[in-house]
Amino acid sequence: MNNCITTSIFDIFKTGPGPSSSHTIGPMKAALLFRDAMAKLSLNSTGESLEIDVHLFGSLSLTGKGHGTHKAILGGLLGWEPESCDCNLLSRLLEETEKIYEIPFNPKAKTKPLETKPAKTQFIKFTSHHIHFEKVGAKQLPFDGAKQLPFSNTLTFKLSQGNQLLLEKEYYSIGGGFIQCKGEIEQERERPPHAYGNMNQLRKILRKTGLTLSQVILENEQALTGKSKKQIYEGLDNIIGAMCTSVERGLLTDGVLPGPIGLLRKARILMENSHHMKQETGRFLAMLNAYAMAASEENAAGQRVVTAPTSGSAGVMPGVIYLLTHQYHLSREQLREGMLAAAAIAFIAKKNASISGAEVGCQGEVGVASSMAAAFMTYALEGPVKKVENAAEIALEHQLGMTCDPVGGYVQIPCIERNAVGAVTAVNAYILAEAGDPARQKITFDEVVETMMETGQDMCTRYKETALGGLAVCCVSC
Numbered sequence: 001m002n003n004c005i006t007t008s009i010f011d012i013f014k015t016g017p018g019p020s021s022s023h024t025i026g027p028m029k030a031a032l033l034f035r036d037a038m039a040k041l042s043l044n045s046t047g048e049s050l051e052i053d054v055h056l057f058g059s060l061s062l063t064g065k066g067h068g069t070h071k072a073i074l075g076g077l078l079g080w081e082p083e084s085c086d087c088n089l090l091s092r093l094l095e096e097t098e099k100i101y102e103i104p105f106n107p108k109a110k111t112k113p114l115e116t117k118p119a120k121t122q123f124i125k126f127t128s129h130h131i132h133f134e135k136v137g138a139k140q141l142p143f144d145g146a147k148q149l150p151f152s153n154t155l156t157f158k159l160s161q162g163n164q165l166l167l168e169k170e171y172y173s174i175g176g177g178f179i180q181c182k183g184e185i186e187q188e189r190e191r192p193p194h195a196y197g198n199m200n201q202l203r204k205i206l207r208k209t210g211l212t213l214s215q216v217i218l219e220n221e222q223a224l225t226g227k228s229k230k231q232i233y234e235g236l237d238n239i240i241g242a243m244c245t246s247v248e249r250g251l252l253t254d255g256v257l258p259g260p261i262g263l264l265r266k267a268r269i270l271m272e273n274s275h276h277m278k279q280e281t282g283r284f285l286a287m288l289n290a291y292a293m294a295a296s297e298e299n300a301a302g303q304r305v306v307t308a309p310t311s312g313s314a315g316v317m318p319g320v321i322y323l324l325t326h327q328y329h330l331s332r333e334q335l336r337e338g339m340l341a342a343a344a345i346a347f348i349a350k351k352n353a354s355i356s357g358a359e360v361g362c363q364g365e366v367g368v369a370s371s372m373a374a375a376f377m378t379y380a381l382e383g384p385v386k387k388v389e390n391a392a393e394i395a396l397e398h399q400l401g402m403t404c405d406p407v408g409g410y411v412q413i414p415c416i417e418r419n420a421v422g423a424v425t426a427v428n429a430y431i432l433a434e435a436g437d438p439a440r441q442k443i444t445f446d447e448v449v450e451t452m453m454e455t456g457q458d459m460c461t462r463y464k465e466t467a468l469g470g471l472a473v474c475c476v477s478c
C-alpha cells in the first residue's frame with residue numbers, strides 16, 4: 001500500500017518547552033534547520049556584517065508572541081534543542097527589546113585552500129527587531145509574486161550581507177512540532193511490515209495476522225526507526241516518566257502564570273481540596289482534574305512537557321496516565337501497551353485529518369488527545385481492540401467542532417481547563433465504550449476523523465488559533 005503511515009511513536013511523543021508544539025517547538029526546529037543550512041554556505045569576506053530576518057505569518061504572527069514563538073526562534077538560532085534546552089533561560093530571551101544576541105556563523109569555505117586552521121567564528125548580531133510579526137494571514141499573502149502560502153503557520157528566514165540575499169528558507173509548522181520546508185521533499189521512511197493508513201486497514205491487519213494491536217505498532221516502529229524492542233520500551237518509559245514529572249512539578253507549584261492575563265495556577269489547590277472531599281466520586285474527579293491541569297499549567301509556564309499529540313494538549317494524557325498509575329496501580333507493561341494504542345490513534349488522526357489547532361481548531365489538539373487517552377485507558381485495562389476504537393471514537397465525537405480561541409494568544413484560557421475536561425471525557429469515553437456492544441457501534445473511528453477534518457475545513461479562520469474570535473475577543477477583562 002502506498003501512502004501508509006510512517007510516523008514514529010517518538011515523533012508524536014516528544015519532550016520540549018511549552019506552551020505550543022506548533023508555535024514553540026516547531027519554530028525552534030525550523031531555526032535549527034536554518035542554522036544547519038547556513039553552516040553549508042560559502043561566504044565572501046566583503047567586510048559587511050551579516051543579518052538574519054525572520055518573518056511570521058498567519059496564526060504564528062497573530063498568536064506567536066503569547067506562545068513565545070520569537071523566543072523559540074532565537075533559541076533555535078543559538079543552537080538550543082527542544083528536548084534539552086533550559087526552559088527558564090528560554091523564557092527570558094528577548095525580554096529586553098534592544099538586547100543584542102550573537103548567533104555564531106562559521107562557514108566551512110571561509111578558510112583559504114592551504115589553511116588548516118578552522119575559520120574564526122563570525123557572529124551575527126540579532127535583536128527582537130529582526131523578528132517580524134506580519135499583519136497578514138498566510139491565506140491572504142501573495143508570496144513569490146503570485147503564490148499563496150499553503151499553511152497558516154508559515155515562517156521565513158533570510159540571511160543577507162549588505163544588499164545581497166545569501167539564503168532564504170520558508171518553513172511550515174504543521175502541528176505537533178512537525179516542520180516542512182518549502183521545496184524540500186521529506187526523506188521517506190521505509191514502508192513498515194504492517195502497512196495501514198486508517199483504522200479499517202489496521203483492523204484488517206489484526207484479523208489477518210492474529211497479532212495484538214501493540215505487537216503491530218511495535219513491529220512497525222522497529223522497522224521504521226531501526227530501534228530494538230528494548231530501546232522502544234526504554235523510550236516509552238522515559239516519555240511516561242516525563243509526563244508524570246510534569247504532573248508532579250505542576251502539583252507543587254503555586255502562583256501566577258506568565259503573561260498579562262494574571263491567571264492563577266489552580267492544580268495544587270484542587271489537589272488539596274480533593275483530600276477533604278467526603279464523596280469518593282468527587283475526590284476521583286478532583287484528582288483527575290488536578291493531574292491534567294498540573295501538566296497543562298507547566299506547559300503554560302513554558303516548562304518542559306510531552307507533546308501528546310501537541311503541547312497545548314499536553315495535560316490530557318499525563319492526567320489519565322497519572323491517575324492509572326496512582327489509583328489503578330497499572331504495571332509498567334500495561335502502561336507501555338496503552339501508549340502504543342494511543343500512538344496508533346494519533347497516527348490515524350494526523351494522517352487523515354490534522355493535529356494542529358491552526359488547521360482544524362482545538363478538536364485536533366485536545367479532541368485528539370482525549371481520544372488517545374481513551375484508547376490508552378481501554379487498552380491498558382485490557383479491553384479488546386474494538387472497544388479501544390469505540391472509546392477513541394466516543395471521546396473525539398463529543399469534541400467535534402471545538403474551536404481554538406486562546407485569550408490574548410496565551411495557551412491558558414480556555415486551554416488549561418480544557419485539558420482537564422479532555423481527561424475527564426477520556427475516562428467517560430472508556431466507561432461508555434465498556435458498556436456498549438462493539439459489534440453494534442454505529443460510527444467508526446475513521447468516520448469521526450473524517451468528520452473532524454471536514455468540520456475543520458468549514459470552520460471560520462477566526463477560530464483557528466488566531467485570537468481573533470470566540471473567547472479570545474469576548475473576554476474583555478483579561
Ligand code: SF4
Pocket residue numbers: 312313357361362365366403404405406411412414415418465
Ligand atoms: S484552544 Fe486548544 S488548540 Fe487552541 S491553543 Fe488552546 S489548547 Fe491549543
